[in-house]
Amino acid sequence: MLFNSIEFSIFLPIVFILYWFVTKRNLSLQNSLIVIASYIFYGWWDWRFLSLIIFSTLIDYTIGLQLKREENQLKRKILLWTSIIVNLGFLGVFKYYNFFLDSFYDVIPGLQVVLGFNTLDIILPVGISFYTFQTLSYTIDVYKRKLEPTKDFIAFSAFVSFFPQLVAGPIERATNLLPQFYKKRTFNYNKAVDGMRQILWGLFKKIVIADNCAEFANQIFNNSSDMNGSSLALGALFFTFQIYGDFSGYSDIAIGTSRLFGFNLMQNFAFPYFSRDIAEFWRRWHISLSTWFRDYLYIPLGGSRGGTLMKVRNTFIIFIVSGFWHGANWTFIVWGALNAIFFLPLLLTKKNRNNLEIVAQNKYIPTLKELFLMLGTFGLTVFAWIFFRAENIGHAFNYISKILSKSFFETPKFFGMRNALITIILIGIFVIIEWLGREQKFAIENIGFKLNKPLRHITYYAIIIAIFWFAGKEQQFIYFQF
Secondary structure (H helix, E strand, O other): OOOHHHHHEEEEEEEEHHHHOOOOOOOHHHHHHHHHHHHHHHHHHHHHHHHHHHHHHHHHHHHHHHHHHOHHHHHHHHOOOOOHHHHHHHHHHHHHHHHHHHHHHHHOHHHHHHHOOOOOOOOOHHHHOHHOOOOOOOHHHHHHOOOOOOOHHHHHHHHOOHHOOOOOOOOOOHOOOOOOOOOOOOOOOOHHHHHHHHHHHHHHHHHHHHHHHHHHHHHHOOOHHOHHHHHHHHHHHHHHHHHHHHHHHHHHHHHHHHHHHHOOOOOOOHHHHHHHOOOHHHHOOOOHHHHHHHHHHHHHOOOOOOOOOHHHHHHHHHHHHHHHOOOOOHHHHHHHHHHHHHHHHHHHHHOOOOOOOOOOOOOOOOHHHHHHHHHHHHHHHHHHHHHHHOOHHHHHHHHHHOOOOHHOOOOOOOOOOHHHHHHHHHHHHHHHHHHEEEEOOOOOOOOHHHHHHHHHHHHHHHHHHHHHHHOOOOOOOHHHHH
């Protein structure tokens, strides 16, 4: 079920009414309702894949209880690795089996005759990478004794399947989200209004920015051989804002929806395109995934504690694995490696923690140095996104080589130039609003405090009108495929 669909606009009010008016006096009933609603939400896409979520829930719930009772360290490790292998095994079969098989056959063509294995004709379950990492965080934290395992199966099921963030995050830690299912929740009007405000901004990002950018990014990338360099450069920019509007828009809607039900999810984006270096970008982009890899992979590998070779190794591992998490294609691996290359100079010169504060804090305009650093970082990001979006490595290199050719100085030419110009203007307005709201958790968070009631309502209605007036052709959320 899509957040920007008619079905969800009917589904959400029904669940909200049942949650606060029918089950409000019983915490167990509230949690049960969340589980049922979450299964309906996910099963709306394909009910058959509910079995994966249910099985993963049963496995990790059982292993969590066993880890609590077991004192033998070897047996505890066996339990932990059982959870890891089962969860990553599902992910491997559905997401990576065909990739590895095709890669082996490409390297050794005769291997197919010897092995006799064929690729699988299967659909990738929506959000499998997200809920797999979420359940793994529970088992790992229980193993490390950072979290007490729960005996409440309904609460645990609700944690695993919580519908607002089930299919595209944020990837919540069990230490943050699971305890919220144990506590009695009362309706908070201010929190609900703030949630609706964040949902509204998320819908604007998705429907006005991402969906309009997608139309031109798809056209240009899919027909790149017929485009000149300036058109391809615009295509890369359109995709840059498409993926940000799409993914951060989803996160805003997920976080806002959670607040309607009394839950607090972690911030997943913190205005990453205003970053002054790649290290800052990765502290602000897809925060839930970046911190997951930091805590469960990078630090256990030794982090930055070892010598130069260990730092280089760990950096490449974390970024390449992050790239591979996004999809079974060499383009994602190259995208991850590129970001590692961008990041390494900062790490080796110990400048990766230089820009921890918000850029131009308490100021309207950045300094020339800050502007230069932001533009440079943004340029590197746009360059890397070309590999992320390309069909294959060859496509990416051809795309880049054309941008670097003399045709870059020609006038852009592609279908729908007038609408593209309108989209560019909308992007400009969007960037200004984001810049003005960069010190908040989302760009329009403080409208309720800074504007009086008439101006506040005018702003809301303006955003709603813009959503309907400038809506792009409906596109599936990009991260559903991951």
